Amino acid sequence: MAKTAFIFPGQGSQYVGMGKELAERFPVARATFAEANDALGFDLQALCYNGPEEQLKLTINTQPCILTVSIAALRVLQAEVGWKADYLAGHSLGEFSALVAADAMSFPDAVRMVRLRGGFMQEAVPVGVGGMAAVLGMERAQVEALCQQAAQGQVLTPANFNSPGQIVISGHMEALSRAIALAPEMGAKKAIPLQVSAPFHSPLMETAGKKLGAELAKIQINDVQIPVVTNVEAQPNTAKDRVRDLLVRQMSSPVQWEDSMKRLITLGVERFVELGPGTVLLGLLRRIDGAQGMFHLEDHASLAQIKNAQIKGA
Numbered sequence: 242m243a244k245t246a247f248i249f250p251g252q253g254s255q256y257v258g259m260g261k262e263l264a265e266r267f268p269v270a271r272a273t274f275a276e277a278n279d280a281l282g283f284d285l286q287a288l289c290y291n292g293p294e295e296q297l298k299l300t301i302n303t304q305p306c307i308l309t310v311s312i313a314a315l316r317v318l319q320a321e322v323g324w325k326a327d328y329l330a331g332h333s334l335g336e337f338s339a340l341v342a343a344d345a346m347s348f349p350d351a352v353r354m355v356r357l358r359g360g361f362m363q364e365a366v367p368v369g370v371g372g373m374a375a376v377l378g379m380e381r382a383q384v385e386a387l388c389q390q391a392a393q394g395q396v397l398t399p400a401n402f403n404s405p406g407q408i409v410i411s412g413h414m415e416a417l418s419r420a421i422a423l424a425p426e427m428g429a430k431k432a433i434p435l436q437v438s439a440p441f442h443s444p445l446m447e448t449a450g451k452k453l454g455a456e457l458a459k460i461q462i463n464d465v466q467i468p469v470v471t472n473v474e475a476q477p478n479t480a481k482d483r484v485r486d487l488l489v490r491q492m493s494s495p496v497q498w499e500d501s502m503k504r505l506i507t508l509g510v511e512r513f514v515e516l517g518p519g520t521v522l523l524g525l526l527r528r529i530d531g532a533q534g535m536f537h538l539e540d541h542a543s544l545a546q547i548k549n550a551q552i553k554g555a
Contacts, residue, residue, distance in 0.1 A: 243509065243511035244328065244508065244509045244510045244511065245324060245325065245326050245512040245513075245514065246327065246328040246329065247315065247326040248332075248513055248515050248516070249311045249331035249332070249338035249517055250307060250311065250335050250515065250517045250518060251307070251331065251334045251496075252334055252437070253435075253521065254307060254518045254519035255297055255306060255518055257289075257293070257297060258290060258291075259289050259306070259307075259310045260286075260289050260290070261290045263314060263539070263540060263541075264313065267321070273309060273313040274286040274289070274313065276349060277308075277352050279349070280350075280353055281352060285305055285306060285309060289309065299359075300359040300362055300437075300438060301356060301359035301363060304356060305352045305356045305359070307517060307518060308334065308337055308341075308351060308355050309352060310517050311338040312338060315516045317538065318544075318547070322548060322551055324514065326342065326514075327467070327468075328468050328469075328477060328508060328510060329343055330470040330505065332496060333441070333472065334358070336471065337351045337355050337488075338351070338516070338517065340469060342467065343467045344464070344467075345463050345481060346462060350460040350461070354453070354460065357452075357456050361449035361452040362492070364449070365445060365448050365449040366439050366440055366446075370414060371412060371439055371440030371443070372411070372414050372434060372435065372437060373400060373409055373434075373440060374409065374420065375407060375433045375435060376410055376424055376429050376432045377406060377407055377430045377432070377433070378428070378429050378430030378431070379427070381402065381408065383427060384410065385399060387424060388412070388416075392412070395412060396413050396443055396444055397410060397412035397416035397443075398410065398411060400441060400442035400495055400496065401495060402495055402496065402497055402499045403499060403525050404526075404529050405528055407525070407528065409435065411440040411441055411443035411445075412443050412445065413440070420432060421433075442491070442493065442494060443493060444493050446492045450490070450491075450492035453488065453489055453492060454486075454489040457485040457489070462484045462485060464479075465479045470505060471487045471491070472487075472498070473487050473490045473494050473497065474497070475497040475500035475503075476504060477504075477508070498525065503530070506533065511533060513535050514537065514547075516537070516538055520537050536550065
């Protein structure tokens with residue numbers, strides 16, 4: 242029988258106004274925002290609805306905001322449609338959303354953890370010292386060779402294996418600049434600097450990972466009720482005693498997103514539902530394997546599409 246995976250977006254999917262329509266229409270979404278506000282002690286709801294964009298884009302704010310909209314969307318899906326997931330996965334911070342969906346972590350704990358996580362990531366490297374760039378049109382081995390050549394003693398490494406021909410690299414800013422200049426000579430279509438404030442998923446995040454680990458040790462991790470395909474291993478995990486370590490390692494390891502999606506497909510997943518702001522993950526999935534059934538939920542219109550598909554038996 243065909244299986245379903247719920248997938249949760251990471252940083253970069255945020256936009257001013259996200260979640261507002263869901264909260265206006267559905268009490269369960271309103272309650273999710275209220276829960277986040279209580280957990281954090283500030284008005285996250287207002288930040289999601291009204292911005293300003295400069296504040297929403299700060300890593301320390303972006304992460305809890307995306308998590309909250311994702312869980313609001315999940316709860317609306319459960320209340321209105323009743324679809325259940327056989328597997329879960331989330332891109333970077335989205336792995337926390339997946340763990341909430343798996344009942345491995347409470348939503349208030351998760352929203353507090355990702356706010357701390359965002360702060361630790363920003364503190365790990367001063368602004369302007371590190372960054373990230375997307376390399377288009379290169380294979381993995383080529384990107385690894387590019388990083389080695391451009392590093393010149395600095396840190397530069399693949400950070401996100403997103404989809405065929407789209408790999409993000411991360412590290413020191415000077416090394417990134419060298420890689421961006423070198424990339425076309427080495428076979429890339431182009432390399433584009435990303436608007437991020439730190440070199441995520443690189444060894445420069447190891448101190449942030451240690452700080453996160455200390456905070457994760459303070460919260461309860463429950464049994465993982467639905468297998469979560471992790472960023473670090475691209476394999477389903479149901480062992481609660483591995484959750485903390487995998488989240489810590491994720492901070493300084495590449496996100497194995499392409500392999501994660503391929504693994505889900507080999508496990509029999511034919512229906513993917515992206516829950517939260519935007520459709521970035523469905524865009525990546527189309528490049529990986531466009532044959533899959535794809536849905537997303539972030540507002541009333543996208544919910545209506547899912548309900549129509551349900552009526553047709555999709």
